[in-house]
Amino acid sequence: MRPNPQQKELLLSAPLSQLLNNEVKLSRPQTVKKIWAYVREHGLQDQKDKRWIICDDGLRAVFKQDKVHMFTMNKILNQNLYAPDE
Incomplete structure (x- = not known):
């Protein structure tokens, strides 16, 4: 079985x-x-639309914006994850 x-x-x-x-x-x-x-x-989910995440300082350092949509979050994560051999 492949990993x-x-x-x-x-x-x-x-x-x-x-x-x-x-x-x-x-x-x-x-x-x-x-x-x-x-x-x-x-408690960083937008109370009116829980698909949005309100960024505190820690999240802002990762996502480079004040508010991020849950589906955009995964795309932005690509810029913060690296293969060990890179």
């Missing part, structure tokens, strides 16, 4: 690592799960 490429561990950018308690390597699903846990823990 699932989604489960491959990737290196995190410095801002993303800092946001996620200095994690260095995570798979994409683990990263998304931890970001959502952070968003919920800090």
Whole structure:
């Protein structure tokens, strides 16, 4: 059976690592799960439209904007995750 490429561990950018308690390597699903846990823990979902995330300083360092849509979040994450051999 071939390994699932989604489960491959990737290196995190410095801002993303800092946001996620200095994690260095995570798979994409683990990263998304931890970001959502952070968003919920800090109450950062827009109350009128929960698809939007209001960025605090930590999220702003990763996403480079004040508010990010949940579907755009995954696209922006590509800029913060690197294959270990890059």
